[in-house]
Amino acid sequence: MAFESSAVVVNSTSLTLVTITTVLAGMWIWSQQKPTKNFPPGPKGWPLIGNILELARNEKPAFVVFTEYAKEYGDIFSIRVGQRWAVVLNGAATIKEALLKKGVEFANRPTSVTIDLFTEGGQDIVFGQYSPSWKLHRKLAFSAFRKLATGDNKRFEKLVYSIIPALTANLDSKGSEPFDTRRVLASSIYNILASLCFGKQYEFDDPELTRLMYLSKEGNDIAGSGLLADYIPIFKYVPTPGQTKLKAIFKDFFSLVNKEVDEHREKYDGGEPKDFIEMLFQSRQEIKDEGKEDMSLITEAHIRQTVVDVFGAGTDTSIFTLQWCAGLMVQYPEVQAKVAEEVDRVVGRDRLPSLDDREELVYTTATLYEVMRYSTLVPLAVPHATSADVELGGYTIPKDTWVLVNIYSMHYDEKLWDDPKKFTPEHFLDESGKVRLHPEGYMPFSTGRRVCIGESVAKAELFLLFAWLFQHYKFSKPIGQEEKDFSEGDPQAALNMLKDIEVVVEKRF
Numbered sequence: 001m002a003f004e005s006s007a008v009v010v011n012s013t014s015l016t017l018v019t020i021t022t023v024l025a026g027m028w029i030w031s032q033q034k035p036t037k038n039f040p041p042g043p044k045g046w047p048l049i050g051n052i053l054e055l056a057r058n059e060k061p062a063f064v065v066f067t068e069y070a071k072e073y074g075d076i077f078s079i080r081v082g083q084r085w086a087v088v089l090n091g092a093a094t095i096k097e098a099l100l101k102k103g104v105e106f107a108n109r110p111t112s113v114t115i116d117l118f119t120e121g122g123q124d125i126v127f128g129q130y131s132p133s134w135k136l137h138r139k140l141a142f143s144a145f146r147k148l149a150t151g152d153n154k155r156f157e158k159l160v161y162s163i164i165p166a167l168t169a170n171l172d173s174k175g176s177e178p179f180d181t182r183r184v185l186a187s188s189i190y191n192i193l194a195s196l197c198f199g200k201q202y203e204f205d206d207p208e209l210t211r212l213m214y215l216s217k218e219g220n221d222i223a224g225s226g227l228l229a230d231y232i233p234i235f236k237y238v239p240t241p242g243q244t245k246l247k248a249i250f251k252d253f254f255s256l257v258n259k260e261v262d263e264h265r266e267k268y269d270g271g272e273p274k275d276f277i278e279m280l281f282q283s284r285q286e287i288k289d290e291g292k293e294d295m296s297l298i299t300e301a302h303i304r305q306t307v308v309d310v311f312g313a314g315t316d317t318s319i320f321t322l323q324w325c326a327g328l329m330v331q332y333p334e335v336q337a338k339v340a341e342e343v344d345r346v347v348g349r350d351r352l353p354s355l356d357d358r359e360e361l362v363y364t365t366a367t368l369y370e371v372m373r374y375s376t377l378v379p380l381a382v383p384h385a386t387s388a389d390v391e392l393g394g395y396t397i398p399k400d401t402w403v404l405v406n407i408y409s410m411h412y413d414e415k416l417w418d419d420p421k422k423f424t425p426e427h428f429l430d431e432s433g434k435v436r437l438h439p440e441g442y443m444p445f446s447t448g449r450r451v452c453i454g455e456s457v458a459k460a461e462l463f464l465l466f467a468w469l470f471q472h473y474k475f476s477k478p479i480g481q482e483e484k485d486f487s488e489g490d491p492q493a494a495l496n497m498l499k500d501i502e503v504v505v506e507k508r509f
């Protein structure tokens with residue numbers, strides 16, 4: 001009897017083991033099934049999680065790992081993120097073929113629980129689906145930006161330089177003590193964007209500015225890494241702490257922006273716009289008057305979301321680019337000295353640098369461009385998605401596939417750059433000493449239908465602040481920190497940030 005019962009136990013254990021093994025094998029085979037017959041090749045993944053584990057465990061950031069994978073699998077390869085397939089595009093030829101020649105097919109964005117939450121169902125520009133309403137929405141914002149950044153230079157300079165008194169007071173208050181520049185730079189950039197959007201400035205310690213900075217940064221951080229539900233859909237129905245926090249942050253953020261939009265609507269009289277929100281109102285009226293577009297496609301939520309986009313996409317990108325400027329100028333004092341010497345010679349010490357100085361500030365411009373190449377702040381762009389089945393490089397990529405554009409692979413391509421790991425402004429100077437404005441494969445703002453809408457605003461703002469900073473201050477290593485590398489990246493979620501650095505900032509005159 002005892003023997004019989006143990007045989008039953010052995011049999012049922014074997015049955016359970018066989019069942020588990022069969023289910024696991026089934027899941028394994030199913031998980032390796034690619035969406036199309038000639039889908040791009042790539043590293044094998046695990047059931048349920050795909051390639052997440054090997055990417056998370058790798059000490060190198062994803063964009064470096066992807067550049068290495070491209071050597072093994074080719075410039076177009078696939079990975080699996082949880083249950084979703086993604087195609088990674090590498091190298092200038094492939095990226096241009098996809099984003100320029102087949103721009104419409106690669107112009108969509110992925111949808112996810114996180115994106116849906118913070119874009120009120122995809123009503124913003126950054127994550128909106130490629131649709132008539134999105135195109136009109138982008139046209140509206142683009143027209144407002146063009147008026148701002150390519151219109152009257154003096155007006156834009158005044159806007160950027162309105163933060164100089166507070167920035168000077170903050171920098172000067174540190175004396176020769178080392179400090180982390182992030183907070184000061186962040187307050188400056190948020191204030192520039194608050195002036196730009198709302199037509200008002202905050203004191204650096206104003207609680208509303210601190211709240212705006214907190215909401216925008218937290219929102220970006222959680223949204224950048226995504227929620228569990230984005231990778232494993234069943235978690236959509238579980239109120240995880242991340243989901244609850246994200247909802248609360250965006251509720252607060254939207255109410256702050258709503259307050260500004262409402263106040264502007266009440267005050268705007270249809271005359272010369274004083275800030276970005278009024279420009280949006282004006283552009284909306286102009287497009288409506290043309291009578292060619294269906295204006296019912298643009299709602300109040302679209303206007304609110306554009307302002308949220310400006311803070312979401314325009315703050316950390318500029319703050320961390322300036323931080324990279326600080327770190328790299330400390331690491332390469334000889335470059336910093338040449339920038340300062342050029343600004344002294346062209347601009348002098350009695351006036352502020354102007355956008356009209358750009359042509360003559362050749363070395364300064366080349367240095368800023370090199371900072372943007374070397375740091376590659378948005379190394380995988382914003383994820384794209386295919387809007388239709390599309391052929392690329394002999395592979396078939398079905399509609400709704402996630403697409404990651406590896407900008408880093410171009411910025412560090414040995415075929416395009418002489419010694420790409422070396423920081424040298426000479427990468428952007430030609431034989432006649434002029435700035436190379438558009439070298440092959442240089443795309444910090446990406447390209448095509450989704451190219452960064454703030455490119456001209458960002459370039460103008462960064463140029464003015466960079467030239468002003470090194471006209472007035474010398475950045476150096478704190479004594480006793482000789483061994484530290486001040487140009488070491490610390491990639492976080494979507495951005496290639498710089499490791500926290502403490503520097504000494506002293507007046508030059």
Ligand code: HEM
Nearest residue numbers: 125126313314317321378381382445446450452453454458
């Ligand atoms: C150093 C500064 C900046 C860098 C490096 C940068 C880079 C980028 C990149 C790589 C993209 C993704 C393009 C793609 O998906 O292919 C992007 C998108 C975007 N950026 Fe920027 N950006 C910067 C500053 C700004 C600023 C200042 C603003 C606004 C004031 C802005 C607004 C946007 C918007 C709205 C999009 C979404 C465009 C779309 O999906 O159609 N960016 N940016």
